[in-house]
Amino acid sequence: MSAPTAIPRYPSDVSGSWLAGVLSRPGTPVEIETVDVTPVGTGQTGATYRIAATYATNPGDLPASFVLKLPAGDDAVRDRVTLGYRSECAFYQSVAERVTIPVPQCYHVEIADEGANYALLLADQAPAVQGDQIAGCGLTQARLAVRALAGLHGPTWCDPNWQTFPGLAMSVVGEDAIRGLGDISKMAAGITIEKLGARLSPQDSETLLAAMDLVTPWLQGAPDRFALLHGDYRLDNLLFDGERVSVVDWQTLGVGLAGRDLAYFMGTSLEPDLRAEAEKDLVADYHRALLDTGVSGYDEASCWQDYLLGMIQVPLISALGCAFAVETERGDDMMAAMLRRGCAAIRDLGTLELITS
Known part of the structure; x- marks a missing residue:
């Protein structure tokens, strides 16, 4: 077996010898x-x-x-999301083979320097097409996703x-951490409204502020059932190929109410x-697909209730992403589209009233 060279930092570092090294196995050398x-x-x-x-x-x-994921080229972005890099590598190292959600085959994963350097080599899903977060999706893609x-x-x-x-990146445990996230969420809501400006309607801005005011009681009062969460389960992280879907970008793993992932996607x-x-x-x-995996004692009415409660995930993740991510035109348009749809869902479904009651 060839010995892999150092983790590539830039695409120019991806050599034939590196690829051969990570693909070779004892007794079955690969030559590129x-x-x-x-x-x-x-x-x-x-x-x-x-x-x-x-x-x-x-x-x-x-x-x-193949598809190769490396850290961001921008040092500021890389330093901010190293926890996410560790989370994604942990998913492919320890979780992917224990769940049935469709993901690309992983050929190699390597991480060093507390997550600052990593390389994730995955099967290329072409001709699958990435979902379009700004345009949204129709029922066929939605059914595949849920x-x-x-x-x-x-x-x-x-x-x-x-x-x-x-490998968890997004779980919040303990009263102090929950209250801390609640405070950060309120701050993020204000930053998001200022950043997006006229992209958000006054009604959606009001819903966003009200929702972020309730993050602490929302987390404190969540039902005690839980599952592993993707954390950012949306169209940009789904690849569609006819009747197939693959799920990517596992940088926000958490544990919590499963309805949060479901509501966030919808x-x-x-x-x-x-x-x-x-x-x-x-x-x-x-719900039917969940029962098919072996879950029991969870009826459809409880699933619907968790979906209603989970809708706070939309403004929470969107506002945190908008407030603290690097600002781009497409990113702002995407966050505005997500918040517009999510805030309407919160109002239609009575999520805020459900939490306060």
């Missing part, structure tokens, strides 16, 4: 003739590249292309081992009229 590296994706929290490879020796019928989500929640349902999993991905028309059926689809 050429590599071609091109950028893909939006690059908001990391750098993603497609590697096209030609082989001199390919004993394992390896594919002709059914797939059950494959994460079901196998981890109420298993206390996940509450102390070292609230950010569907236009309000379509969501109102289809959400009962979509939640029922998710």
